[in-house]
Amino acid sequence: MTTLVKPAPRRMRRRAYSGLGATLLLLATACGGGDGAGDDGDGPIKVGSILDETGPLNIYGTAMADATDLAIKDINENGGVLGRQLELVSYDAQSDNAKYTQYANQAAQRDQVAVLMGGITSASREAIRPVAARSETLYFYNEQYEGGVCDKNTFNTGVVPSQQLAALIPYAVENFGKNLYVIAADYNYGQISASWVEKYAEEAGGSVVESEFIPLESSDFGSVINSLQAAKPDVVVSLLVGGNHIAFYRQFASAGLDQSMKIVSPTFGLGNEQVVLSDEAVGITGAFPYFQEIESEPNTQFLDMWHTEYGDDYPYVTDSAATVWNGWHLWAEAVNAAGSLDRDAVIEELESGVSFDGPSGTVTLDGPSHHVVQNIAIGEANGQKGFEVLSTEESVPPAFEQEVCDLVSEPDTNEQFLP
C-alpha cells in the first residue's frame, strides 16, 4: 500500500489540496494492516463470524456470539482442525443489514476465512449469500428460519418449518383445539411460516380462522387483542419476532385472554422471552431441537462448559446458541474428514452426511438439501424462566427441503423455495 503514500506537495496552493492530502493520508493509514493471510501452512486457520451483537437484534445475537466463541474454544482445546488452531475473526453487524454485505466481503476477501458463519434474520442471510458465493467462501447459516434455501455454497443448520411446525401444529390441534389464529411478524419469515401453519393445520384436521401480520417495529397489539376476542380461537399461533413483539404476550395476559386460549409458537424463547415474561408466559408451548432442560450427557457437558465460561447466572441457553454450536462442529468434522480446507472437498464431505452428537442430540447433515436431520422436542414455558420438555421426536428430516432441493444432482440450483 506504500504506493499511495505520496510525499506531501511542498506548497499547497489551494485549500482543497490540503483536504485531499489529509484524506489520502487517512486512506493510506487505513490500508496499513491486515492483508490476506492465505490458508496455507501450519499457522492458525482463520474463520469468520458475523452476528448482530449490538442494536435491536442482539437479543438473539449475543447468545449466538457467545456460542461461537465457546465452540471455537472447544474445537481448539480438542486439537483444532487438521491439527491447526482456529482463529476467529468476528464482526458485529450492529443490526444493520447493510453492514452484512460489507463485513461478509471483508471476512471473505481480506481475511480470507476458511468458512463464514453468521446472519440472524433471513435478510442478513440473503445479504451474505451472494458475497460468499462470489468469493467462493463456504457459508453456514445457523439459525431457525422459514426454510427452502437451496444453494451449493450454503449450509443451513437451523430448524425449519417442516420439522418444527410439522410437530408443533398437530400437537396444538390435538391438545388445545381445532381453531387456530395466526399472528405473524410482517416479513418473510412470518409470511412464509404462516402458510406452513395453514398447511399443517389442515393436515391435522384443524383450520386457521385468521392470519394477521404485524410490522416488526409495532408493539401496540390493541387491535389484535380485540380481533382475538371477537374470533375466539382455541389456539393462537405466534410467529412474532424481536423485542417489540414481546409486548403481545404481555398485553394478551393483561387482557385475561390466557384464561381462554393457548399460545403456541416456534419463535418464543429464542430471545429469552420466557425469562423476561416469567409468570405471564406460563403454558406457552414451543418446539425446538434444543431446550436447556434436555437431559442428556452431551447437554450436561455443554452446559457445564457454558456456565464455566459465562457464569452460573447466564439466563438461559437458547436453541440458537445450540444451533451455532452444532454448525461449527459439523464444519470441523467435515474438514477433518476431508483432510483439506478446499471448499469443494469440504462441501463434498458435508454432503456425504456428516453427523455430530450435540447438546440437542444427534445432528446429521442431509447432503442433497444442505439442511440437517435432528430431534424435535416440544416444551411448555414453566413460569420459572425455563421450559418443561413434554416430548421428543428423534431424527426429524427437513421434509420440504428434501423434496424440492437436490444439490447433489443439481449443484447449480440457487434459490429459496416457497411452499
Next chain:
Amino acid sequence: MTGAQTMQRQSRGRRLADRLPREVAYFIAIALGALVLSQVIPDFRAYEWSLWAVYGILALSFTFVWGHAGIFSFGQAAFFGIGAYAYGVAGINLSPTTGETLSALLIGAAVAAAAAGLLGYFIFYGNVGDVYVAIITLAVTLVLLTFMSSTADPKYRVGDAPLGGYNGMAGIPPIMYGSGVALDTAEMLIFCVAAAAGIALSVRILLRRPFGRILAGVRENELRTQLLGYDVRRYKLLAFSLAGAIAGFAGGLYAAWGMFINPSVFSLQQAAMVAIWVLVGGKDSLLGAFAGVAIVQGLSSALGGSGGSWTPIVLGVVLIGVVLLLPKGVVPSIADAVSRVMRRKKPQQVPTTVLEAGQEQRSDIDLEGMLTARTGRVAAQSIRGENLTKRFGGVHALNGVDIDVPDGTVRALIGPNGAGKSTCFNLLVGRYAPTSGRVYLGDDDITKLRSDTRARRGLGIKMQVPSYYHDLSVDENMWLASYAAVPNVKGADEQAARALRWIGMQERAALPASALSHGEHQWLEIGMVVAGSPSVMLLDEPTAGMSRDETHHTVAMINAVSRYSTVVVVEHDMEFLRDLDAPVTMFHQGLVFASGSIEELRQDERVLDTYLGRGVSADVAG
C-alpha cells in the same frame, strides 16, 4: 466563411478551451488513477473503495442540495433507496434480454428524480417551511422503510422481481455492458470512481453555469432572488430533483455493487449517515463529500472489526464533537488551519472613495443600453394601485389607497412611520396580497401575479431593509440581477459590468458584498435594480445612512434613470426631496393624505400637523 464567422468560431473554440479541459483533465486523471489503483490493491480493498465511491456520490447529492441549494433534505437516503430498488427491478427484468444494466442504472436515477420531483412539488409549491422540509423528508424516508418492509408477501412483485419485504430483493444483476458479462472487482472500482468523478465534475461545471449561480442566490437570499424575477420554487424543485437523480444513480450502483438491496437503506441510520459524511467532509466542497465518506467509513470499518460494542458510542461522540467543535466540517477546518500556517493572510486593500471613482466614469455609461436591455427599447410603464387595502389581523395598514404614477415620471412618497408607505410597496411588488384593491402595471392587471412574474415584467424594487447577497461577491450580486433581465451569460456579464461602473464599484467587484459600507450597500441595491432593466423602479429609503454628498449623487443617479424608467421613491430626507423635485404623495394612517410638490406640502400646515404631531401649528403660528 466570413471573417466574422471565423472569429466567432475561434472565440468559441477558445472559450471551450478555457472551460472544458480543466474538468476533462481532472476526469481523465482520476479515471487513470483508479485504473492504476485497481491493479495494485487487493480485491477486498477495491470492493470496499467501490462502495466508498458510491457513498461519495450519495453524499455529493446531499452536499449539492444542502450546501449549494440550501435545502436541508433528510431524504437523500430515500432517493438512494428508490434508485436502488428501481435498478433492481429494471435489472432483473431487462438484463436477461439486453445483457446490460447501464439502462437500469439510468432508470434508477430517473425514477428517483421523479420521486424527488413529486415530493419536491408538494414541499416547494406548498410553501412548506424550512423546519418542515427536514421533518417531512425524514418522515417520508421512514414511511418508505415501513412500506418496503411490508412487501414480504410474494404477491408484491414487479415483473420478475419480487420486492422481498424486510429481507430485501435478491438476485440483482451487477454492472454489465451488454455482453452479459459482469464487471470484476477491479473494473467495478474503475467504473464507480469514474462515475463519481464524472458526476462531481459535472456538478462543479453546473455550479458555475447560470443555474448554479442562481441556486447560490436562492440559498443566500430567497426573497431578493424572487424579487429579481426568478421563480424560486422552480429552481428549488429542479435542484431537489437533480439531487434525487444523483442519489438514485448512486443507489443503482449500490444495488449493483452488493447485488442485493433491502429496506434498511430507508432507515434513520442511513438517512443520518449521509448528513454525517457531509458534515465531516464539509458541506460546501464537492471533494468534502468523498473525504467525509472515506473518513467516517474508514473509522467505522476500523472499529467494526475489533471495537465491537463501542462502535456506536465512538460514532456518536465523533458526531457530537464535529457538530459542537468543528461546525464547518472536519476537512475544511483542517484545510483552514493548514492554509493559515502556509500563508499569512494579508488584509485586502479596499479603495475608499467609491464616489469619485464612480463619478468620473458615470458620464460615459450607456444608461439607456442598460435600461433597455430587457425589452430592447425604452419601456417605462405606469404603475397604478386602485383602492389598495391591507389588514394584518386587526391592524389596518392600508385603507384604500389610490396611487397612479404615469410612465416615465418620478414620484416621491412621504409620511410618518407606520403610514403605510412600505406596505404599499409590498402590495405593488406582490410580496403581500391586498385584502382588497387592484394593482396595474401599464394596462395589465397584475394583482394576481406572483412577485417574480411581476419582476420579469419590469418591476424592480429596493426594499427598506437592505436585501442583497451577503456572502456573494459584489460582482455576483450584480450578475444575478443582470441575468434576470438579460438571460444569456455574455449579455449578463456586460450588463453587470456596466452597472458596476455606473455605481463606481468595479474596483470592489471581487469583495464579498458584506464587506461594503452601509451607503455602498444602498448603491449596490440601486445598481442591482437598474441592472434588472426595470420599467418601474420602487426605491424604499435609498439614501438612508448616506452622507450629504452621497445623497446628492444618488439624486443625480435617480434623475438619470428616470429618463428611461418610472421611479417611485420613499424617502424622509428633505434635502433629497428638494433635490429630486418630483411630485410628492403623502401617506398618513394608511391613506393618501396630501399630494403636490414638496414646496407646496411644506407650506401646508395640515401636513406639518400630522408630521410633527397634533396642534403644533398653533404653537408655530404663535
Next chain:
Amino acid sequence: MQLDELINLAISLLTTVSILVIISIGLAVIFGMMGVINLAHGEFLMLGAFFTLSGHRAGLNIWVAMVVAALGVGVVGLVVERLLIQFLYGRLAATMLATWGLSLILVQAVVLIYGPATQGIPTPLGSTRVGDYSVSQYNMVLIAVAVALLGLVYVVFTRTRYGTTARAATQLPTMAAAVGINAKVTNMFTFAFGAVLAGAAGALLAPVAGVVPGMGQAYVGRAFMTVVVGGPGVLTGTASSATLLGTVDSVVSNATTSFLGVAALLVVAIVLLRVLPTGISGRTGRQL
C-alpha cells in the same frame, strides 16, 4: 354490533389515541416551544422504561417507580441541554445531528449497562369483563394518564411561573429578555420538561412493551408523524393529530389488518400535510 363489542372497540380506539398522545407530547413540547427537533426522543423514552425497570427491581412500588423514572429522565434532559443543546439553538441541522449522535450513545450505553436482552415488568392490574370481552385495566390507566398529561402540560404552561415565562420567551424572545427573562434558563427547563414527558411515556409503556435498548425506534416514527401533523400547537396540535391518526389507525386496523392500519395512517398524514403544510394547529397560530 353488540353493545359490549362497541364498548370494547371504543376503549381500544381511546387506548391507541392515548398511546400516541403519551409518546409524542414530550417531543411536541420541545419542538413547539423551542423549535428543536430531538432525534433522541425515542431514547429518552427508552431510558424512562429502563429507569422504571430498575426502580421496580429495587423494590419500589410500580407507580412510584414510574414517577421517579420520569423525573430521572428529566435530569438526563437537563444535563443534555447544558452539555449539548444550549450551544446549538437556532441551528436546525446541527441539533438534529447532535441529538442523533446522542441517541446512538444512549442506546449503546444502556446495552453496556443493562445488557441487550428484552426485559420486562409484569403489567399491573388485571382485566375487567365487558360482556363477552375482557379489557385490560391498564389500558384504562393509559387513557386517564394521557388526559392527565395534557392537563399537566396545560397547567404548567399557563399557571406556573416557568410556563408563563417560557411562552413569553417563545413568542417574542427579544421582548422577553427586555423584561428580564433569561431565555437560557427557560430553554433548559423546557428541554428538561420535554424529557420528563418522554420519560413518563417510556415508564408507562414499560409494562406493556418489551423493554429493550432499541425500543425507542419503534415509537419515534409515529411520534414524529403525530407532531408534524399536529403542527406547532403543543396541546391542540398533539391532541387533534393523535385523535385523527389514532382513530384512522384503530378503525382501519380493526376492520382489516394492522398493516393496512399503518398504511392508512401514513396516507392520511401525507394528504393532510399537503393541505395544511404547517400541521393542524399551524393555521390557528395557537401556542398551546
Next chain:
Amino acid sequence: MSEFWTRTSVGEFPPMLQVENVTAGYGAGAVLTDLTLTVNGGDRVAILGRNGVGKTTLLRCMIGEISPRTGVIKLGDRDITREPAHRRARMGIAYVPQGRDIFPGLSVMDNLKVAAYGVRHKAWADVLTDVLDEFPILRQKAKLAGGGLSGGQQQILALGRALMTQPKVLLLDEPSEGIQPSIVDQIADHVRRINELRGITVVLVEQNLEFATNIAEHAYLMDKGQIVRELPAKDVLTDRDLQHEYLGV
C-alpha cells in the same frame, strides 16, 4: 447652552444612563458612530431625528439587544456594556418597544406577571396592585389575550408591563405611533406621572414632536448615528429651520 440644561446637569442629579463613544450596527455597517449621551437621574428626555439616523439602534444598545463594537454603556456607576439583556432588565432598565411587542398569546394579566417573574421580585403582588391601580383599564381586561387589545390599550399594557419590573430607567420607542389622539394624550400624562411620582428616568424616541415635547424637558437631536444637538425640548417646536434640517420636515 440653555439654563435648564445647566441646572439639571450639575450636582444634585447624578448621571443615570451614560453612553460613551459607542459605535454599533448590524453586519458590517455602523449605524451609531462614536455616540456619546448622558441622561441624568429623574430626567425626561427625548431623542429626535429622522428615520434611519439610529434612534432605535441606540435604544437597542441600551437594553442589550445589540452589543456595541466599541464604547461603554453605564447605568449609574456600573458598566453594563457586557451585561446580557435580561440582566440589564433586572438592574432597572425597562423598555417599551416600537410596535409595543405585547406577548400576543399571554393574557393581559400574564403579560404583567411575566415581567415581574423575569426580574424575580418576590413581592410582585404589591407591584401588580399598584400597576393595576395606575391603569384601571388593565384590570377590566385582565383575562383577555394581549394580542386582542386595541393599539392604545396595548400601549398602556406595555407601560404597565415595564413598571412591573420596577425600573430606574424607562425607554420608550415611538409610543404614539398608530394610536388615536385622545389616547396619545393619556399616555403622555401617564409617562409624566410615572416620572414625577416614582422618580423613574424617561428616555423617549419619537417622531411626533408635539407629543415628545409634551413629555420631555430636554431634547437630543440625532443625525447620521451621532447626537448633533442638545436643547430644551420646547425650543424644537419653534425652530422651523432645525425641524427641516434634522427632522425631515
